[in-house]
Amino acid sequence: xxxxxxxxxxGAAGMAAAIAAAKNGLKVIVAERDEVTGGILNQCIxxxxxxxxxxxxxTGPEYAERFRERLSxxxxxxxxxxxxxxxxxxRDKKALLVSPRGVFELETKVVIYAAGARExxxxxxxxxxxxxxxxxxxxxxxxxxxxxxxKIGNRALIVGSGxxxxxxxxxxxxxxxxxxxxxxxxxYPGGLLRNVIQCLKDFDIPLYLxxxxxxxxxxxxxxxxxxxxxDEHFKPIPGTEKIFKVDTLVxxxxxxPQVEMLDGLVSLDARTRGIACSSTGQSSCEWIFAAxxxxxxxxxxxxxxxxxERAGEYASRYVVGERFTRNVxxxxxxxxxxxxxxxxxxxxxxxxxxxxxxxxxxxxxxxxSFERVFEDLIPSEMIVVRVPKQKLMxxxxxxxTLAEV
Amino acid sequence: xxxxxxGAGVVGSLIARELCKYDVExxxxxxxxxxxxxxxxxxxxxxxxGYDDPVGSVRSKFCxxxxxxxxxxSRELDFEIKRTGSYVLAFNDEEIAVLHKLLKQGEKNNVxxxxxHDRDTILSxxxxxxxxxxxxxxxxxxxxxxxxxxxxxxxxxxxxxGLKLFLNEEVVDFERQNGRIVEIVTNRAxxxxxxxxxxxxxxxDELAKRAGTEFVPLHPRKGEYILLDKKLGSTxxxxxxxxxxxxxxxxxxxxxxxxxxxxxxxxEDLPSDRKHxxxxxxxxxxxxxxxxxxxxxxxxxxxxxxxxxxxxxxSPQKDFFIRASDSVRNFVNxxxxxxxxxxxxxxxxxxxxxxxxxxxxxxxxxLKSDFNPLRxxxxxxxxxxxxxxxxxxxxxxxxxxxxxxCNEVTEAEIIEAIRRGARxxxxxxxxxxxxxxxxxxxxxxxxILKILERQLGLDASKIVLKxxxxxxxxxxxxx
Numbered sequence: 001x002x003x004x005x006x007x008x009x010x011g012a013a014g015m016a017a018a019i020a021a022a023k024n025g026l027k028v029i030v031a032e033r034d035e036v037t038g039g040i041l042n043q044c045i046x047x048x049x050x051x052x053x054x055x056x057x058x059t060g061p062e063y064a065e066r067f068r069e070r071l072s073x074x075x076x077x078x079x080x081x082x083x084x085x086x087x088x089x090x091r092d093k094k095a096l097l098v099s100p101r102g103v104f105e106l107e108t109k110v111v112i113y114a115a116g117a118r119e120x121x122x123x124x125x126x127x128x129x130x131x132x133x134x135x136x137x138x139x140x141x142x143x144x145x146x147x148x149x150x151k152i153g154n155r156a157l158i159v160g161s162g163x164x165x166x167x168x169x170x171x172x173x174x175x176x177x178x179x180x181x182x183x184x185x186x187x188y189p190g191g192l193l194r195n196v197i198q199c200l201k202d203f204d205i206p207l208y209l210x211x212x213x214x215x216x217x218x219x220x221x222x223x224x225x226x227x228x229x230x231d232e233h234f235k236p237i238p239g240t241e242k243i244f245k246v247d248t249l250v251x252x253x254x255x256x257p258q259v260e261m262l263d264g265l266v267s268l269d270a271r272t273r274g275i276a277c278s279s280t281g282q283s284s285c286e287w288i289f290a291a292x293x294x295x296x297x298x299x300x301x302x303x304x305x306x307x308x309e310r311a312g313e314y315a316s317r318y319v320v321g322e323r324f325t326r327n328v329x330x331x332x333x334x335x336x337x338x339x340x341x342x343x344x345x346x347x348x349x350x351x352x353x354x355x356x357x358x359x360x361x362x363x364x365x366x367x368x369s370f371e372r373v374f375e376d377l378i379p380s381e382m383i384v385v386r387v388p389k390q391k392l393m394x395x396x397x398x399x400x401t402l403a404e405v
Numbered sequence: 406x407x408x409x410x411x412g413a414g415v416v417g418s419l420i421a422r423e424l425c426k427y428d429v430e431x432x433x434x435x436x437x438x439x440x441x442x443x444x445x446x447x448x449x450x451x452x453x454x455g456y457d458d459p460v461g462s463v464r465s466k467f468c469x470x471x472x473x474x475x476x477x478x479s480r481e482l483d484f485e486i487k488r489t490g491s492y493v494l495a496f497n498d499e500e501i502a503v504l505h506k507l508l509k510q511g512e513k514n515n516v517x518x519x520x521x522h523d524r525d526t527i528l529s530x531x532x533x534x535x536x537x538x539x540x541x542x543x544x545x546x547x548x549x550x551x552x553x554x555x556x557x558x559x560x561x562x563x564x565x566x567g568l569k570l571f572l573n574e575e576v577v578d579f580e581r582q583n584g585r586i587v588e589i590v591t592n593r594a595x596x597x598x599x600x601x602x603x604x605x606x607x608x609x610d611e612l613a614k615r616a617g618t619e620f621v622p623l624h625p626r627k628g629e630y631i632l633l634d635k636k637l638g639s640t641x642x643x644x645x646x647x648x649x650x651x652x653x654x655x656x657x658x659x660x661x662x663x664x665x666x667x668x669x670x671x672x673e674d675l676p677s678d679r680k681h682x683x684x685x686x687x688x689x690x691x692x693x694x695x696x697x698x699x700x701x702x703x704x705x706x707x708x709x710x711x712x713x714x715x716x717x718x719x720s721p722q723k724d725f726f727i728r729a730s731d732s733v734r735n736f737v738n739x740x741x742x743x744x745x746x747x748x749x750x751x752x753x754x755x756x757x758x759x760x761x762x763x764x765x766x767x768x769x770x771x772l773k774s775d776f777n778p779l780r781x782x783x784x785x786x787x788x789x790x791x792x793x794x795x796x797x798x799x800x801x802x803x804x805x806x807x808x809x810x811c812n813e814v815t816e817a818e819i820i821e822a823i824r825r826g827a828r829x830x831x832x833x834x835x836x837x838x839x840x841x842x843x844x845x846x847x848x849x850x851x852x853i854l855k856i857l858e859r860q861l862g863l864d865a866s867k868i869v870l871k872x873x874x875x876x877x878x879x880x881x882x883x884x
């Protein structure tokens with residue numbers, strides 16, 4: 001089989017990228033390993049999606065449905081292969097695909113990689129103790145409850161107060177599981193204030209800040225979780241242990257970009273741990289573009305959609321012969337934890353995503369000769385800003401800083 | 406004649422298979438829900454070369470012999486081994502002296518191919534080890550395997566050859582007549598027997614006591630491990646040991662069969678009443694981290710996939726205890742299988758059946774004419790050529806449905822694992838490597854739960870992780 005564009009992953013980024021490429025008149029094949037398109041959106045039955053992109057509040061499945069409908073408007077141009085796993089991608093632009101319908105090779109002109117992220121598993125946290133059942137990542141818990149209609153336990157503790165952790169606290173409560181608390185190792189909540197109120201305060205779920213799990217106990221099913229306070233270096237403080245008698249532990253402790261399929265083909269960014277991308281979505285391998293959570297973990301699906309569209313647009317232009325040459329590295333400076341994209345190609349203005357290093361009341365963002373003041377900054381909330389092309393002229397390195405004022 | 410083996414670890418399973426070569430009725434009784442889930446499940450997974458064991462010890466008698474049997478055994482039973490070779494590294498003159506002793510001991514134990522290598526040779530073969538290394542003992546016959554797979558493969562093959570397997574059945578008592586065991590009483594049934602072989606791992610001393618035979622007291626020695634992502638699997642290509650101390654072989658760095666990197670174990674002696682304590686500790690995990698960096702600096706601990714602990718049965722004699730009982734004439738103890746129990750197991754199985762049962766106890770066992778020594782492992786579709794895989798998918802679409810993306814396990818493999826006896830999530834995991842990878846089941850666990858539900862005709866709430874009360878999900882959230 002042959003195609004112009006192979007999109008790997010039919011989540012928010014992949015669907016948007018496919019549509020953008022089809023709009024440019026290209027032939028697109030989308031390979032999705034799940035049985036349906038939509039990716040993780042399908043299991044996120046809470047609302048709050050689409051406020052930026054659609055200017056209205058949708059649930060995850062609704063958001064996915066809108067893009068599924070758009071995809072279906074391009075049936076001539078886009079072929080969606082579900083239940084189809086890309087096993088290998090080779091330097092010669094050939095991919096090996098496997099599905100219940102067959103194992104086959106596909107030759108493409110360009111790849112848009114949109115494989116998303118995976119959750120950091122319990123095992124990677126090196127928490128001492130037993131290895132009972134009843135320990136779930138938030139995504140697995142979400143899938144079991146929201147898609148498979150299963151109750152995951154009776155009394156739960158949640159680790160991680162990012163948006164997913166807090167939303168899961170509410171969801172579990174609504175589904176009849178008693179949530180005894182949310183544990184967060186930072187001294188402030190990891191997610192949006194609106195979620196602290198709507199998911200925790202409204203349901204009387206306690207939030208334990210500067211706390212961490214130091215042991216799990218239970219020979220068969222989980223029985224107890226030991227939580228301790230941490231010092232400023234996140235080290236547990238002896239003597240502060242509290243025991244929670246729960247049969248369920250839900251972990252929401254971070255996402256890791258999925259990059260393994262492109263091992264050896266593209267460069268990664270050391271901070272995002274994702275695929276290093278230019279502002280065109282192009283990776284270090286010129287025919288591979290990438291978008292979404294496999295490049296950096298985004299706060300909102302709306303951003304992921306926009307990144308998918310961008311990658312789809314530039315990948316299409318690449319297919320018809322355009323080359324993007326000037327690539328200026330973008331580097332995080334003072335008070336900046338990470339930036340995305342990782343380099344700038346001066347074909348257009350720069351849409352820049354910035355995550356600050358610490359909470360700040362007011363700070364000036366400086367990018368080249370561009371400056372803007374932001375208020376109430378927290379690390380869990382990305383700053384998104386469009387930097388005009390003119391402000392970045394002549395630089396051979398773009399440093400992004402946040403000066404507290 | 407009915408011969409019962411108690412304990413389906415690697416030792417019990419291989420004894421049971423060995424017995425199935427003869428015209429006898431063989432019973433294998435295991436208290437866990439699956440085979441290989443006791444001591445066998447969590448250890449360093451090493452085929453030791455055999456230079457560690459004191460000359461004249463029972464261990465030395467079986468280690469290098471067992472090691473050499475693994476080549477044929479892995480071919481017959483279709484499980485993977487890799488002869489990676491091993492290094493014992495010395496960093497000072499004292500340790501160099503120990504290497505010389507080990508070399509001599511190894512030669513007396515008939516370990517083939519031992520060599521002392523200088524720093525440059527070591528660094529050319531293992532460029533990531535600490536460059537301060539002075540000398541290394543190279544043992545080319547050392548290797549790695551998946552210990553639980555050895556037990557699974559042996560039991561599958563034994564079942565083909567007539568074995569009667571009793572899982573989830575715990576031996577609670579013995580009926581005796583005239584100084585012999587005539588019946589094994591379990592929590593579920595009574596089994597009339599002619600001979601009993603006690604291979605009950607950590608609990609073999611308690612069983613022996615109950616049967617009224619001689620025994621050595623056992624206590625658990627805990628070993629904690631850290632497993633790292635496949636990305637780091639090529640950090641070392643052989644097994645890297647420190648110079649051993651009196652107490653243990655030390656904390657090691659080694660590749661795993663499926664491409665990961667394993668670090669550990671600690672060696673913590675626990676009292677005999679803590680035979681169920683498989684918990685990891687912060688001290689243990691810190692000890693592993695600290696120690697391995699001296700052997701192989703620069704290991705990236707952000708790539709940890711999981712941590713776990715295993716227990717080895719240790720006796721005051723620090724040696725295997727393998728003998729027919731004097732007081733109960735039809736009872737054989739195969740206990741205190743500390744390291745290198747996994748390596749020695751095939752040689753022990755042969756010894757128990759040929760020497761103890763036939764020569765010492767004088768049992769007249771005749772070989773079956775129709776014993777089939779071959780077992781095929783579950784087909785790994787991702788290892789096939791594209792053409793072969795294509796053909797397989799045409800016949801069976803499930804062979805093209807990828808369920809575990811990290812380790813590339815298809816639905817067909819999971820269904821086959823269930824057909825072969827997996828009843829739990831861990832049963833599927835240990836047979837297929839699904840959920841073993843870097844996402845630790847994040848994408849596939851819920852799908853595997855559904856496949857188990859469908860194939861077993863059970864509601865998901867009845868499916869467990871590893872033991873009867875390790876339930877995964879409860880009832881439905883919506884009717």
